[in-house]
Amino acid sequence: MVKLTWEKKTEININLVKLKQKYSNFFEDFIDTLSFSNEPIVTKPQFSSWKNKLFWGENLEVLYSIVNEFENKIDLIYVDPPFFSGVNYKIEILEENKIYDSIAYVDSWQKDLDSYLQMLYERIILFQKLLSQRGLLFIHLDWHASHYVRIMLDEIFGENRFVNNIIWYYYNKYSAGKKNLPRAYDNILVYSKSSNYTFNEIRIPRKKPRKQLVRVNVNGILKNAKDENGHVKYRTVIDKKLDDVWRIPCLQPASKEWTGFPTQKHHALLERIIKLGTNEDDLVADFFCGSGTTLLEAEKLKRKWIGSDISEYSIYLSYKRLLNYQKNHQKSYPFNLLTHMDDEKKKMLNTGFFQKDLSIKRKK
């Protein structure tokens, strides 16, 4: 089998007993420390004590802390990690009358591809463990590293678990290139845990209705259907099966869904992914959740969810988006906010960070 290697590639050995000892009480719920509670009226299903989970922290620690409880239990994992783009994503924050700059997240890696690959490798091994037998992993990348990661996924999942390389063609993003063609797509690599994964058919409208031959199965052979005069029969089709090239725009700042978080993905992209790979009440996770797009779409589609991010601005935005949605809609499950509390976080919480009314803007 072909395997990708890099300097200091370290195979990780997951010892569930040791992880349980070290991480069982690592993350604590801090919703109670906020001056108001997000405890919603639970409308459905009353018999379940499930709570969705939003972790503020390093996702490797989050994965270590949940792997005992959630091994083979997550039905869909979508991740949109740093792409090895070399960019540090800046934001401008407006708080009351003050404006200050901060970093949403860093993707520079000091040009060290090895450490980037090792970071993903360790996490993908845990994603594979967490997926249920009917589960799918969607890993969103671009031209910088997707070719390496595909080989890594073959190693971890097995080549025969490759499902698709979805091309997200974002036709509306201007991407300069003097000595190359403008780059206009991302890759979303899809792998399954077993051969028995959930895969719902999605149909999309055609630009124009089309006449199509009616086919019938005659003793296992497909033949053209004919009318009583012996003429072949046609039907008009207005939609078609979704293929692996998805034409969805990049989210624009004018959109009402826009949060200001750099690299926020379009809600239509996540809606499609979740509908394709899960059914109602299935469990969806995003361990690089950014502004919380996956979690919000999972919430809207009545799936359970787990999310995490290391950045306080991500958690702030995800929390506000979810809370806002839950205020205006019938909710399925309440959610917990969890973190590994340290002095810095305590200080932030004491300043009422999550109660603030911040306006966040991507900064070029």
Ligand SMILES: C[S@@+](CC[C@H](N)C(=O)[O-])C[C@H]1O[C@@H](n2cnc3c(N)ncnc32)[C@H](O)[C@@H]1O
């Ligand atoms: C490309 S953004 C995700 C954007 C998201 N899909 C959205 O629609 O808003 C990547 C996110 O990964 C987070 N991240 C990077 N490294 C992480 C780590 N080790 N643990 C947790 N989060 C991490 C960053 O803070 C950032 O929010």
